[in-house]
Amino acid sequence: MANEVALTVNGLKTYIYTNNRCNRALDGVSFEIRQGKTLCIVGESGCGKSVTADSIMQLLPTLSRIEDGEITYHGPDGPVRIDQLPRDGAKMRAIRGKEIAMIFQDPMTALNPVYSIGFQIKEMLKYHTGLGRSDRHSKAIDLLRSMGIPLPEKRVNEYPHLYSGGMRQRAMIAIAMSCNPRILIADEPTTALDVTIQAQIFELMDTLKRDHGTAIMLITHDMGVVAELADDVAVMYMGNIVEAGPVGKVLRNPVHPYTRALLESIPVLGRGKDQEIKAIPGQTPDPYNRPKGCQFADRCAYRIGACDQIPDETQVAPDHRVMCWRYEEFAADAAE
Amino acid sequence: MQPNDPILKLRDLQVHFPVKTGVFKRVTGHVRAVDGVDLDVRRGEVLGLVGESGCGKTTLGKAILQLVRATQGTVTYSGEDGETELTSLDDAGLFRFRKRLQIVFQDPHSSLNPAFTIFGSLEDPLRHYGVKTREERRKIVGDLLEAVNMRRESMDRYPHEFSGGQRQRIGIARALSIEPELIVCDEAVSALDVSIQAQVLQLLMELKREKNLTYVFITHDLSVTEYLCDRIAVMYLGKIVELCDAEDLYANTLHPYSQALLSAIPVADLDKKSRRIVLQGDVPSPVNPPSGCPFHPRCRYVVDRCKTEVPELRRFKSAKGEHMAACHLIDQPLAEQPLRTESP
Amino acid sequence: MTDANATRPRTRRDAQFDKIRDREAALAGTRQHTARFMSKFLNNRLAVVGFVIFAVICLMSLFAPLIAQHDPMSPNLRVIAKPPSAEHWFGTDKTGRDVFARVLYGGRVSILVGLGSALLSAIIGVIIGVYSGYVGGWLDWIAMRISEIFMSFPQIILVLLLVAILGQSLLNLIVIFTLTGWGGIYRMARARMLSIREEEYVQALRSFGLGPARIAYKHMLPNALGPIMVNITLSTAAFILQEAGLSFLGLGVPLSIPTWGNILNAAQDLRVLEQNWWIWLPVGATISLFVLSVNFIGDGLRDATDPSQQG
Numbered sequence: 003m004a005n006e007v008a009l010t011v012n013g014l015k016t017y018i019y020t021n022n023r024c025n026r027a028l029d030g031v032s033f034e035i036r037q038g039k040t041l042c043i044v045g046e047s048g049c050g051k052s053v054t055a056d057s058i059m060q061l062l063p064t065l066s067r068i069e070d071g072e073i074t075y076h077g078p079d080g081p082v083r084i085d086q087l088p089r090d091g092a093k094m095r096a097i098r099g100k101e102i103a104m105i106f107q108d109p110m111t112a113l114n115p116v117y118s119i120g121f122q123i124k125e126m127l128k129y130h131t132g133l134g135r136s137d138r139h140s141k142a143i144d145l146l147r148s149m150g151i152p153l154p155e156k157r158v159n160e161y162p163h164l165y166s167g168g169m170r171q172r173a174m175i176a177i178a179m180s181c182n183p184r185i186l187i188a189d190e191p192t193t194a195l196d197v198t199i200q201a202q203i204f205e206l207m208d209t210l211k212r213d214h215g216t217a218i219m220l221i222t223h224d225m226g227v228v229a230e231l232a233d234d235v236a237v238m239y240m241g242n243i244v245e246a247g248p249v250g251k252v253l254r255n256p257v258h259p260y261t262r263a264l265l266e267s268i269p270v271l272g273r274g275k276d277q278e279i280k281a282i283p284g285q286t287p288d289p290y291n292r293p294k295g296c297q298f299a300d301r302c303a304y305r306i307g308a309c310d311q312i313p314d315e316t317q318v319a320p321d322h323r324v325m326c327w328r329y330e331e332f333a334a335d336a337a338e
Numbered sequence: 339m340q341p342n343d344p345i346l347k348l349r350d351l352q353v354h355f356p357v358k359t360g361v362f363k364r365v366t367g368h369v370r371a372v373d374g375v376d377l378d379v380r381r382g383e384v385l386g387l388v389g390e391s392g393c394g395k396t397t398l399g400k401a402i403l404q405l406v407r408a409t410q411g412t413v414t415y416s417g418e419d420g421e422t423e424l425t426s427l428d429d430a431g432l433f434r435f436r437k438r439l440q441i442v443f444q445d446p447h448s449s450l451n452p453a454f455t456i457f458g459s460l461e462d463p464l465r466h467y468g469v470k471t472r473e474e475r476r477k478i479v480g481d482l483l484e485a486v487n488m489r490r491e492s493m494d495r496y497p498h499e500f501s502g503g504q505r506q507r508i509g510i511a512r513a514l515s516i517e518p519e520l521i522v523c524d525e526a527v528s529a530l531d532v533s534i535q536a537q538v539l540q541l542l543m544e545l546k547r548e549k550n551l552t553y554v555f556i557t558h559d560l561s562v563t564e565y566l567c568d569r570i571a572v573m574y575l576g577k578i579v580e581l582c583d584a585e586d587l588y589a590n591t592l593h594p595y596s597q598a599l600l601s602a603i604p605v606a607d608l609d610k611k612s613r614r615i616v617l618q619g620d621v622p623s624p625v626n627p628p629s630g631c632p633f634h635p636r637c638r639y640v641v642d643r644c645k646t647e648v649p650e651l652r653r654f655k656s657a658k659g660e661h662m663a664a665c666h667l668i669d670q671p672l673a674e675q676p677l678r679t680e681s682p
Numbered sequence: 683m684t685d686a687n688a689t690r691p692r693t694r695r696d697a698q699f700d701k702i703r704d705r706e707a708a709l710a711g712t713r714q715h716t717a718r719f720m721s722k723f724l725n726n727r728l729a730v731v732g733f734v735i736f737a738v739i740c741l742m743s744l745f746a747p748l749i750a751q752h753d754p755m756s757p758n759l760r761v762i763a764k765p766p767s768a769e770h771w772f773g774t775d776k777t778g779r780d781v782f783a784r785v786l787y788g789g790r791v792s793i794l795v796g797l798g799s800a801l802l803s804a805i806i807g808v809i810i811g812v813y814s815g816y817v818g819g820w821l822d823w824i825a826m827r828i829s830e831i832f833m834s835f836p837q838i839i840l841v842l843l844l845v846a847i848l849g850q851s852l853l854n855l856i857v858i859f860t861l862t863g864w865g866g867i868y869r870m871a872r873a874r875m876l877s878i879r880e881e882e883y884v885q886a887l888r889s890f891g892l893g894p895a896r897i898a899y900k901h902m903l904p905n906a907l908g909p910i911m912v913n914i915t916l917s918t919a920a921f922i923l924q925e926a927g928l929s930f931l932g933l934g935v936p937l938s939i940p941t942w943g944n945i946l947n948a949a950q951d952l953r954v955l956e957q958n959w960w961i962w963l964p965v966g967a968t969i970s971l972f973v974l975s976v977n978f979i980g981d982g983l984r985d986a987t988d989p990s991q992q993g
Contacts (some may be wrong), residue, residue: 010578024706030922046531047502067699079585166620167391182582196390197558198617201602204615223532253608267536269565271603272610275585277565281536290706405889429891436891443882451883459883462900463890473746512886 008217009035009058009102013083016050016057019256020283025289027053029241030071030314035185038211042228042249044237048286051221053189054238058219060089077101077184083248083318090266103178109170113162116306119146119173120158123180125200130181145176150206168199172206179210185217185227187211191228204231223269229253237261240286240297241313257324257332259302296325304328340414344378344403344416345520345552347385351375351411353401354393357625360548370624371397373576374411376651384546384553386567386584388560388599390621393573395556399522402554403439404432415439416521417519427461437467440518450497457493457672460512485548503534507541514545520552528557539566545608560603564588569659572596575624575632578651582661590656592663595633631666639667729982735975739968743789752780754787754940766960773960779856785965788940791852792969795941796922799859800914806860807867808903808910814900815821815875825868833865837924841933850936855928859921867913902914911984924971942969 006042035041056062058073059302061221064178073084073138075097087094106112114122123142124175128131133141139158146154149172162170172264178186192200209232220231228249229234235253236246236258245258256262263282270277284301293300299309306327313325318333327333352532353372356365371394379385381401387395394537400406402413402576404424412666424435451459460482461475469475480490480589497505506526508518513521525540527535539562546553555567561568563584570587571596580593591597601615617636622628628635649664713855724730742749752770758778766773774778786899814825840862844854875898878884928934929943930950939946941964949955949962 017699019702022702024699024703046533067696069703086990135568168620182378196388196621197560197602198598199621200604201614201616204604205614222606225532225606229606229608230604232496250608257550264533265606268535268606269539269561270562270607270610271564271600271605272588273564274588275565279437279536279539279565281540283537285503403889405885436889441886441889443886445882449882449886451901451905454901461885462892462896466892509886516890577918609684 006037008033008037012072015069016053017069018066020065023290027241031243033236035217035219037217038215039221039233040231042220042232042235043238043309044228046223048289049238050095050241051238052189055189055221059098062093077141099126100181101183102185103183104187105178105191108194109174112174113170115162118159123177126180139337145180147193149176167195171203189221235291241323245324251322257318257329258326259304260298343381345381346379348375348377349412352409353397355405356408367625370576370627375578382550383568384555384566386563386570387556388563389573390558392624394576395573396524399524399556402522403441437516438519440513441522442509442526443544444529446502446529449509450505452497455494455496456508460515463515469503483649486511503530506538515594524556565573575627578623580663583658586656586658586661592668594637605672726982726985728978730969732975732978735971743786743793746786750783750786750788752783754783763958772964775961784940784945785968788942788945791939791941792922792925794919794927795855798856799921800917802860804861804867804914806864808871811868811871812875812903813899816879817894829865829868834922837862845933852935856933870909870913871906878902878905912980915976915980919973922991
């Protein structure tokens with residue numbers, strides 16, 4: 003079961019149409035999520051990482067659509083083309099929650115404040131499983147216990163406002179894991195939490211991966227999180243995956259100028275006061291007025307004429323790909 | 339005035355907010371946001387204030403400027419005209435000192451008035467502090483924008499036309515407009531993208547050198563403070579638990595909370611994996627702080643004394659400057675191995 | 683690469699999206715600065731229709747002397763209660779006065795009362811609400827209590843009182859409406875202040891030592907104006923209806939001055955209601971159209987400032 007491909011995304015294009023404008027939020031994104039592994043999608047604001055998650059879960063806003071590409075979920079009953087399913091049809095709803103579950107950034111707004119935590123977990127179980135009422139109740143308690151919430155028998159009847167931030171996030175993970183999904187999508191799950199609580203949640207997610215073999219797609223902007231948790235990483239910039247591969251390769255030998263610049267611009271704990279950080283000049287382009295060709299070209303120190311055309315995706319190694327015309331120079335550089 | 343003399347002295351500073359419950363809004367308790375802080379801010383340094391939510395660092399930053407009034411204790415400013423206790427002044431009296439102490443906020447989206455142009459937002463304080471003619475104000479605002487690496491023409495645009503990083507730079511320009519001596523940066527880079535953070539951090543350092551500023555840098559991100567700060571104060575539940583030179587904090591962490599905090603930070607370097615100390619329990623609320631040492635419920639070295647006696651900030655031997663920490667157990671060996679190891 | 687939409691049925695929305703996408707693709711690389719607010723407003727067909735009707739009625743009332751062919755106030759006993767004709771477009775009323783002229787001139791008073799009261803109550807409500815909302819404390823508490831007293835006053839009683847003491851007049855009516863109506867806008871302005879108060883730019887202004895009056899009126903008020911403008915348009919409509927109601931009961935403006943309300947007054951008589959439809963129906967329709975158009979405009983203004991709506 004481990005290492006089996008759970009989800010394939012191929013050439014996904016999602017455009018958002020608010021304000022009578024067209025925002026090409028995702029412009030051809032491809033990746034795979036494997037059972038028992040964590041794929042980290044890392045990028046800054048506006049790069050489209052949340053839109054990717056929403057596209058997979060078909061939770062996109064009304065004024066948007068998937069233009070092109072395929073999202074294929076490899077379920078127990080064979081492959082399902084998610085992008086073809088009607089958004090709120092029965093089939094999609096059966097997949098959402100049971101096969102693919104999602105946890106969100108802000109646990110306070112993601113949980114319903116007028117229902118108890120237990121109710122929210124049991125609702126998931128009621129909808130997706132055939133368990134009877136008392137079974138659901140005891141399963142909810144078990145879930146809370148396995149997420150590390152103390153006194154779960156008492157906590158299961160409490161309302162979200164009585165939980166702290168970290169506990170709410172655990173409760174949300176409990177709801178997400180209640181039906182043993184094959185894929186867990188986590189959209190910046192710890193950004194709103196304190197560092198010491200972050201550490202607890204990461205440990206929890208690692209345990210889930212090992213014990214249940216869940217495939218995890220973790221969205222973040224923090225390279226530190228990538229280094230700690232990821233098995234594979236995909237670096238996104240303005241709607242494209244500019245570099246993807248196993249975390250060891252991408253972090254140690256980055257071959258895309260954006261990845262390299264990003265790694266050089268963050269102060270790393272332990273490197274001391276005299277570490278050099280180099281800021282990336284300029285800022286991300288207006289999503290409604292994107293440049294032609296490579297989106298990073300305006301800020302890139304290695305820009306050449308060819309960058310007016312979007313670079314093709316090339317394989318640096320069988321599992322390491324990049325979208326840059328000049329990648330060979332960096333690959334050679336890194337090899338030294 | 340010696341260069342390293344304190345510009346601000348905080349003595350037993352407390353800021354408590356009353357909690358009112360019930361129909362009659364009776365006071366049932368207090369949020370002890372800042373619970374007895376003794377601190378000197380030295381002229382020309384970058385002092386980091388770090389901690390997690392509820393530790394009181396933002397309230398302390400605002401109390402320094404008296405944007406939030408101290409319930410007890412003193413904030414004393416030392417300048418050319420001697421020492422003044424800011425806490426004993428009323429709003430009118432504080433007016434003179436507002437010029438010297440300024441603040442940059444966290445959220446770039448609400449830090450500028452959306453109804454005004456940049457010039458409109460920046461000129462009002464200038465006018466308030468005596469810059470009489472419009473031409474003078476336009477020149478000063480233009481100079482300020484250039485100082486933060488933006489174009490002069492930006493002053494006639496509206497905030498929504500700028501990105502988060504640019505707005506943050508405008509916020510810095512605003513703080514600089516009346517030529518302060520000290521700037522409190524309240525999570526000034528936390529809401530920015532990583533690649534923009536670096537730009538703003540470098541800008542802050544440049545400005546500090548050019549204009550001889552002192553910074554109090556409030557953040558929860560310890561990787562940034564290692565790069566930026568001269569000294570760091572770690573806060574927990576309204577108290578300072580460790581105060582030392584920046585390098586010393588990373589090389590020789592004394593307080594158990596600081597150790598846990600440092601080990602919890604995800605590091606973007608595969609070769610520097612840490613042995614993570616995972617704290618049990620949650621960040622407590624400042625309404626009902628625990629008795630004795632505020633950290634004792636989560637501390638893995640806790641002994642009986644910690645539950646009853648509040649530890650004082652004591653001085654310890656250190657290669658660089660002073661290293662102060664508030665823990666009963668420091669004289670005895672704590673961590674058996676160094677915290678950061680090179681991975682095999 | 684397969685077309686993701688091949689098997690999903692195409693909807694009207696898909697067509698809209700395709701249009702937008704292709705338009706953007708054609709313009710790629712060029713900068714566009716459209717006044718988004720105006721284009722959103724103009725896209726809302728109801729709002730545009732509302733605006734047109736509103737403008738037509740206002741202009742016609744404004745230019746009443748030029749348009750009306752008869753004096754609205756002089757009775758002509760030879761043409762009592764005549765149905766609409768070429769001479770009298772809306773016919774004549776029980777004393778021979780031309781109904782069309784009366785409707786036009788009546789519009790002037792009604793709109794004046796409606797708009798005047800709305801503006802006046804907005805001014806008072808904003809002045810009090812902005813300052814007390816920002817400062818808070820006991821001043822805010824007192825202002826709230828005062829506004830509650832005024833708002834809970836039954837209007838009819840107040841009208842009767844003032845009419846009994848001071849007699850019927852246009853000014854009295856405006857005064858009464860303002861006194862009972864400022865509370866609504868006061869609350870709205872105050873609520874907006876409470877939410878903006880914690881924004882960081884306000885704290886920055888405090889850190890510069892600027893006084894509360896300056897911060898509240900100069901810096902915060904412009905941000906509160908949006909919903910207040912919408913409220914003014916809606917209040918105008920409400921006040922016009924109230925004036926119509928009061929004049930219908932004979933309590934509003936003195937009967938000699940035509941207003942939409944006291945023209946309707948005639949319909950209290952059952953025979954007029956049944957047999958002389960032209961006396962009350964055109965006026966009623968005008969009132970309804972005017973109020974409806976103002977509501978459409980208000981909706982359009984509200985939607986235009988809401989970023990999540992299409993358009």
